[in-house]
């Protein structure tokens with residue numbers, strides 16, 4: 001998510017906004033900017049890159065004024081460059097905006113505005129909003145009315161902060177859905193606005209939290225809050241006693257825990273703007289995939305590292321099942337030494353959260369050299385992987401700070417699911433009804449993930465039972481075999497316990513010799529097409545004295561009788577099962593590591609992005 005800061009009062013807004021943005025650095029971003037009303041003119045300074053560059057720019061060309069807004073941007077639409085950085089001005093330079101969230105219908109609105117003669121300067125979806133506001137202002141509305149009318153036209157979740165030079169006694173703030181918060185800090189004849197408490201905690205502890213579908217008119221000495229029909233609302237002023245550092249993680253002790261719990265939001269964003277639930281169609285605007293290309297594909301290599309590679313293994317099953325295209329998963333560090341057989345009808349699909357992983361980039365280069373078309377599923381917009389690819393799918397998961405990947409695992413799983421459907425539709429390998437059913441199942445994902453998260457206490461209990469184990473086996477089969485690998489990786493990388501993911505069917509070919517009552521076995525056995533086979537795995541492990549924790553679908557009495565512990569997950573369409581099954585395993589790894597007092601966010605020897613071979 002991006003960061004927002006605003007100020008209106010008697011002081012100079014510039015240092016307040018800049019220092020507030022600095023406080024939000026932890027959220028991860030790739031560009032920054034601020035707008036100040038100075039001598040009745042809106043002045044803007046923006047940079048690509050880190051906030052220190054913005055400080056330098058402002059010291060070289062200072063800004064001074066009593067009203068200002070600022071933003072740190074994590075790019076979802078358009079490269080992270082100065083042009084796309086917020087704030088964005090309207091064409092008449094009367095009104096300026098900063099925005100968190102995704103305008104799901106920005107393409108159609110942008111077309112309509114261009115028809116009206118609007119000249120866009122950036123590639124962002126945000127710019128659509130400020131031009132809409134300007135259109136309503138020119139029809140004679142006040143700034144608050146114009147913002148409300150603009151909000152009625154946009155779809156998605158948003159945090160919006162706007163001011164106009166023609167009504168310089170107020171800032172308008174609005175929150176739609178959950179694209180990060182909108183907080184109003186109450187001072188003495190001054191008010192502060194932020195997407196996160198840490199940005200303004202130095203100035204006040206009296207906070208008003210906007211709720212979804214609410215809009216505020218913020219003046220230096222009063223705040224009025226309305227619903228989107230213009231009805232005035234009462235509100236509470238809270239006293240926040242967080243210390244600034246812990247405020248950065250909100251209620252969470254670690255970024256990893258925060259990011260595990262962000263997966264309802266991040267998956268809503270992953271799906272946002274890609275699914276037409278009227279016609280049940282998928283579209284990826286940045287992939288340049290059409291019917292002709294889809295039909296021409298004779299093979300897809302999926303290449304990635306670590307967690308991303310495990311997502312690729314799920315993608316193989318999905319794309320082969322739905323689109324009937326042969327898929328081979330080759331980890332990045334092996335790909336370029338594997339002499340891959342590639343021609344002009346081959347796709348090399350990379351997956352990378354950072355977009356800077358050296359082994360994955362090398363694999364992409366190798367594929368390009370051999371004539372393949374290169375795609376990437378990437379979270380960091382503007383990263384090297386995105387730049388060298390012929391087309392990309394943005395994970396739209398927001399910045400991931402914890403080294404252990406969580407939401408940047410579930411996001412590509414859903415992207416791969418949607419890609420499989422799109423390829424299947426373009427290649428006529430699925431019927432319309434099959435497509436509609438598969439698309440319809442996407443609606444279930446946020447609630448199913450949310451349901452898993454509500455069961456965290458059950459996981460804490462199991463984590464306590466496993467806290468002192470030295471080894472652990474994770475067994476999975478079919479579409480949940482990668483779940484076993486990923487679950488084991490989560491545990492080993494943050495708890496330093498030797499954990500191994502294994503194809504369940506392979507146990508009898510050797511590894512079963514490892515099982516005794518000191519070897520807990522986590523068996524991933526939800527109701528999926530491989531379920532029946534997993535029952536015997538549980539029995540085999542039990543017969544050798546193993547302590548078996550089975551991940552099972554709600555209501556499964558058989559597994560409840562034979563396993564020592566059960567991790568329950570809600571019933572899920574099998575192709576989306578890996579998205580759900582990994583949630584409790586993320587939580588299990590987190591709680592075991594936390595109980596062991598380890599540095600969950602920065603595990604020893606690991607980096608968030610491995611930019612060396």
Ligand code: AGP
Nearest residue numbers: 306307352353354357403404405
């Ligand atoms: C996963 O928790 C690790 N952080 C690591 O395996 C990671 O997935 C791998 O290094 C790939 O990183 P990328 O997605 O940024 O390319």
